[in-house]
Structure formats: structure tokens, C-alpha cells
Amino acid sequence: MIRLTPKSVRVRLTLWHIAVMLAVLGVYAAGVYTFVRNNSLSLLDERLHDDFDWASDMLAQRPDGTIAPYEETGEGDSPWLQVWSLEGRLLYDTPEARRNPVPRPAQLAESAKEVDRVVTVPDVSPPYRVMSGGARIGGRPVLVQVARSEGPLAQNLNQLIYILFLGLPGAVAISGLGGYLLARRALAPIGRMSERARSINAERLNDRLPVDNPDDELGRLATVFNDTLTRLESSFEQMRRFTADASHELRTPLTAIRSVGEVGLRGKRDETAYREIIGSMLEEVDRLALLVDRLLMLSRGDTGRANLSMDVVDIPELAKEVAEQLSVLAEEKGQSVQVRCDAVPRWFGDRMVLRQAMLNLVDNAIKYTPDGGAIEVRVTQTSASMTIDVIDSGPGIAPELQTRIFDRFYRVDKSRSRENGGTGLGLAIAKWAVEVNGGLLTLVPAVSGSCFRITLPQTVPNEVTGVCSGAL
Numbered sequence: 001m002i003r004l005t006p007k008s009v010r011v012r013l014t015l016w017h018i019a020v021m022l023a024v025l026g027v028y029a030a031g032v033y034t035f036v037r038n039n040s041l042s043l044l045d046e047r048l049h050d051d052f053d054w055a056s057d058m059l060a061q062r063p064d065g066t067i068a069p070y071e072e073t074g075e076g077d078s079p080w081l082q083v084w085s086l087e088g089r090l091l092y093d094t095p096e097a098r099r100n101p102v103p104r105p106a107q108l109a110e111s112a113k114e115v116d117r118v119v120t121v122p123d124v125s126p127p128y129r130v131m132s133g134g135a136r137i138g139g140r141p142v143l144v145q146v147a148r149s150e151g152p153l154a155q156n157l158n159q160l161i162y163i164l165f166l167g168l169p170g171a172v173a174i175s176g177l178g179g180y181l182l183a184r185r186a187l188a189p190i191g192r193m194s195e196r197a198r199s200i201n202a203e204r205l206n207d208r209l210p211v212d213n214p215d216d217e218l219g220r221l222a223t224v225f226n227d228t229l230t231r232l233e234s235s236f237e238q239m240r241r242f243t244a245d246a247s248h249e250l251r252t253p254l255t256a257i258r259s260v261g262e263v264g265l266r267g268k269r270d271e272t273a274y275r276e277i278i279g280s281m282l283e284e285v286d287r288l289a290l291l292v293d294r295l296l297m298l299s300r301g302d303t304g305r306a307n308l309s310m311d312v313v314d315i316p317e318l319a320k321e322v323a324e325q326l327s328v329l330a331e332e333k334g335q336s337v338q339v340r341c342d343a344v345p346r347w348f349g350d351r352m353v354l355r356q357a358m359l360n361l362v363d364n365a366i367k368y369t370p371d372g373g374a375i376e377v378r379v380t381q382t383s384a385s386m387t388i389d390v391i392d393s394g395p396g397i398a399p400e401l402q403t404r405i406f407d408r409f410y411r412v413d414k415s416r417s418r419e420n421g422g423t424g425l426g427l428a429i430a431k432w433a434v435e436v437n438g439g440l441l442t443l444v445p446a447v448s449g450s451c452f453r454i455t456l457p458q459t460v461p462n463e464v465t466g467v468c469s470g471a472l
């Protein structure tokens with residue numbers, strides 16, 4: 001089925017405007033017509049009553065039994081008047097009544113015996129309105145009929161119809177034009193906005209839509225659109241930076257592999273030297289693999305494709321497992337790793353993802369704390385949440401860098417981090433891993449060293465079964 005809906009909102013609005021205007025004016029015209037018609041008819045009837053009263057007063061019975069007015073009226077202003085005997089004999093009529101005979105006056109007179117009646121006689125043109133009623137003239141009961149033509153009334157009403165219904169299309173046309181101009185004016189900013197929006201692309205994301213009045217509907221739409229553009233611009237910028245950083249990071253181990261290989265090929269070497277060269281090439285390959293793994297993890301997180309599982313996690317047990325896994329690194333640096341738990345909280349969430357976050361934090365603590373330092377993982381529980389603090393006795397983080405360290409590839413000391421096998425993605429991954437589990441990763445201000453805090457919402461009722469403490 002073809003739908004005849006105009007594409008342009010402007011035209012649709014104008015058509016609606018015209019339709020509503022037509023309906024309103026139509027109802028208004030019908031109302032005015034009915035009011036004027038009823039008014040004119042009752043006015044006519046009033047005059048008929050006056051005529052009737054005048055006729056009853058003016059007529060007299062002559063000595064010969066005929067009926068006639070006291071004094072003859074002039075030809076011009078003679079009203080329409082007939083007088084009948086009760087037997088149905090015409091006793092008197094005026095010249096006007098003779099000129100415009102009304103059909104069936106006898107019957108009309110008959111029907112008027114009981115009540116004074118006013119009826120329209122439509123058989124003549126123009127129709128007549130007749131009033132019949134009983135009266136006494138000189139003591140003799142008779143029937144008096146007076147009538148008036150509806151001609152002037154019909155003429156007035158026709159003129160009214162003419163004015164109303166001729167004026168209606170004109171009024172509708174004017175209001176339609178007004179509606180069209182109004183719609184055009186109201187919708188003009190949308191045209192400008194869509195023109196501007198069309199020109200905005202990935203290269204021109206800093207462009208914004210014009211906001212004429214931020215408080216009206218269109219202004220609000222433009223503001224919302226501009227906010228979306230701002231967010232898009234910042235995520236485009238982030239993506240661009242991430243791609244640039246990622247390619248740079250990937251290039252470094254590749255360049256290292258290449259130069260180690262090139263050096264190896266220069267001149268002849270013994271087996272041990274070749275083994276060493278291959279060993280360092282494999283080290284770089286490991287770095288590359290680690291980097292690619294982390295990038296993949298982040299990109300899965302970005303696209304929301306990380307399928308999270310719902311495990312019952314024994315947090316102290318997980319903390320111990322993480323500390324144990326990294327204890328070799330700590331031992332190498334003569335550091336102590338303590339796990340302290342106020343309670344044995346259980347938590348619902350993805351164990352592997354939370355483990356990754358804790359691993360990254362404890363790994364950082366070990367890496368950035370000088371030899372012989374102390375690291376502590378402290379699990380605390382409150383009624384609403386649970387916190388896992390990773391505290392170290394290292395150099396801490398300058399306040400101005402406290403938000404930046406969570407950025408991808410951001411490292412305070414690039415060369416030092418690289419020496420430690422860092423990629424600059426550890427904290428970004430940890431933050432994602434905690435947040436995706438409904439928690440929060442923050443850097444808590446500390447007098448010395450640094451303290452990273454994972455806050456997790458409490459998902460199951462507290463289950464305090466004891467206190468654990470252990471050193472690794």
C-alpha cells in the first residue's frame with residue numbers, strides 16, 4: 001500500500017495546521033449560522049405575534065355580518081391577513097393574502113383551533129410562516145391567520161452562508177501560509193544543524209553545531225549532539241594515541257630482535273655466542289608476546305567481549321595465591337610480602353580477572369620498591385564493601401601523576417619500566433579488570449610508599465570465620 005505521507009516535516013506541519021484550521025472554522029461557521037438562523041426565526045415569530053394581536057384589535061364586525069378593519073390600511077403596508085369562520089368560510093382577507101395564497105389555509109386554521117400555532121409552509125416560494133389562532137371579533141368567534149414571508153430571512157441567511165463559506169477558504173489559505181512560514185522559521189535551525197553535521201567527519205571532530213538558544217528544544221538537541229561529539233572526539237583521540245603507542249611499543253622489541261640478529265650474522269662466532277644471541281632474541285619475542293597478550297586483553301575489554309564468569313571467590317586465598325606466585329621476584333630483591341586479612345570474605349565475581357588485577361598491582365609493588373623493601377596485601381571488610389590494599393615501601397607516586405599512571409602506556413620512568421619488563425599497560429588492565437567486576441581501583445594517598453586500593457561491592461552476606469595472617 002502506498003502511503004501518501006509527505007517527507008518534509010514542514011509540509012506535514014502545514015497540512016496539519018490547515019486541517020485543524022478547517023475543522024475549527026467549519027464548526028465555528030456552523031455555530032454562527034445556527035445561532036443567526038434561530039435568532040432570526042424567533043424574531044419573525046415575535047413579529048407574527050404582534051401582527052396577530054394587531055389584527056385582533058383592528059378588526060370589527062359590520063352590521064351586515066362581514067368582518068373588516070376599523071380603518072382600511074394603505075395598499076403598501078397591508079399585512080398578510082385572513083379571517084375564517086369556525087365553519088371554514090373565508091370572512092375577510094387582505095390584498096397581500098390574495099396575492100400570495102398559502103395552500104391549505106383551512107386545514108392550517110383547523111389545526112390552530114386548540115393552540116396558537118406558527119408553522120412554516122414550504123410549498124410556496126419563498127416559504128411563508130403562518131400563525132393561526134382563535135379570536136373574538138365583535139363577540140363572534142373566528143379564526144385569524146397572519147403570515148410573513150421567510151424571503152428576507154432566507155436572503156440574509158444566504159448572504160451569511162456566502163460570507164462564511166467564501167471567507168473560509170481564504171482564511172484557511174492565509175492561516176496555511178502563516179503555518180508554513182512559521183514551520184519554516186521554526187525548522188530553519190534544523191536545516192543549518194544538519195548541514196553542519198554533514199560536514200563533520202573523523203577529521204573534523206572538533207567542529208560543533210551552532211546553538212542559537214541553549215534553553216529551547218533545538219538548542220538542547222544541539223547541545224546533546226555537541227556533547228556526543230566531544231565524547232567521540234576524545235575517544236577518537238584516545239584511540240589514535242593508543243594505536244600510535246601500541247605500534248611504537250611493538251616496534252621496539254622488533255627492532256631489538258632485528259639488530260641482535262644482524263649483529264649475530266656479522267662474522268663467525270662460537271656456539272655459546274650464538275646461543276646467547278638466540279636467547280636474547282627469544283627474550284624479546286617473550287616481551288612481544290606479553291605485549292600482544294595485554295593488548296588483546298584490553299581490546300577485548302574495550303569491545304565488551306570479555307565473558308565474565310561468576311565464581312565464589314575466597315579473597316584471602318586469592319591474595320595468598322598471588323603473593324606466592326610472585327614470591328620468587330620478591331625473594332630476588334630481598335623483599336618481604338605480607339598478606340593480612342581481617343576476615344575471610346567471600347565475593348561473587350570473575351576470579352581470573354580479579355587475579356589479573358591483583359597480580360599487576362603486586363608485580364608493580366615488587367618492581368618499583370627498592371631491594372629489601374616491604375610489601376603488604378591487606379584485605380579489609382566493611383558491611384557494604386571490601387577493600388584489597390597493595391601497600392609498598394617504595395618511592396611512591398608524585399600527586400600530579402596519580403591519574404596519569406592509569407593511562408595506557410604511561411610510565412613515570414620509561415627506561416626503568418622497560419628494564420623491568422614493563423609495558424605501561426599493567427595499571428590500565430588492572431583498572432579495567434576491577435571496574436568490569438563492579439569495583440573501583442584507586443591510589444590512596446600515603447605518607448611513604450604507595451597504596452593501591454581495590455574496592456569491591458559486597459555481593460554476599462558477611463561470612464566472618466576468622467582472621468588470617470601470613471608472610472611469604
Ligand SMILES: Nc1ncnc2c1ncn2[C@@H]1O[C@H](COP(=O)(O)OP(=O)(O)O)[C@@H](O)[C@H]1O
Pocket residue numbers: 360364365368369392394395396397405410411412413417418421422423424425426427428450
Ligand atoms: N607501586 C608503585 N610504585 C611506584 N610507581 C609505580 C607503582 N606502580 C606503578 N608505578 C608507576 O606507574 C607506571 C605505570 O604502571 P604500569 O601500568 O603497571 O606499567 P609498567 O608496565 O611500567 O609497570 C609505572 O611505569 C610506574 O612508573
Ligand SMILES: [Mg+2]
Pocket residue numbers: 360363364422423424425426427
Ligand atoms: Mg606494571
